[in-house]
Amino acid sequence: GNSVTQMEGPVTLSEEAFLTINCTYTATGYPSLFWYVQYPGEGLQLLLKATKADDKGSNKGFEATYRKETTSFHLEKGSVQVSDSAVYFCALFPSNTGKLIFGQGTTLQVKP
């Protein structure tokens, strides 16, 4: 079946540190992959996406590459800020169901 697995949080970093949040997936066919961010008390915002193998999604300094050979879509940022503190969700859109499947979310805490 289709599923998404994210690294467990919380991830605690100092400002300007390098960020990696791991995401791996299981899917049939050729899914699209997404990262969403949720700030406290808010809904989800689309951060970036990739629709096919080797695509790199990027936005606001974050990036993730769709790796079909390792079934991964790891989120990275070179230098995090306190304002990046939030919960990050990796999501899979399988072409056969039309419904997003979310990972469990990873909380990022950035300290000044």
Place this chain on the structure above:
Amino acid sequence: GAVVSQHPSRVICKSGTSVKIECRSLDFQATTMFWYRQFPKQSLMLMATSNEGSKATYEQGVEKDKFLINHASLTLSTLTVTSAHPEDSSFYICSAREGYNQPQHFGDGTRLSIL
């Protein structure tokens, strides 16, 4: 960018009350809308999917008569929690997309507290 507006942002009411939550797509026509429930520090649980003009499709375990969903236009869907009880207290989030392969855009959520 695409915006989905959800209202109200917070509701506190007595047990037995019915509560309606609205979800509007402000700058695109949402052929499909989704309703999620999120428990503290957990991921989103899909409750139902609605296509404009059709009956909603509910996920297994979600009570249709408890959570009434209407998607009467391409820009508006509503979720009504009927005869709400404390166990219905949760964070409800709507989402909308313009087409099958288009990204889903999310509302800011509704914090429902039943006393």
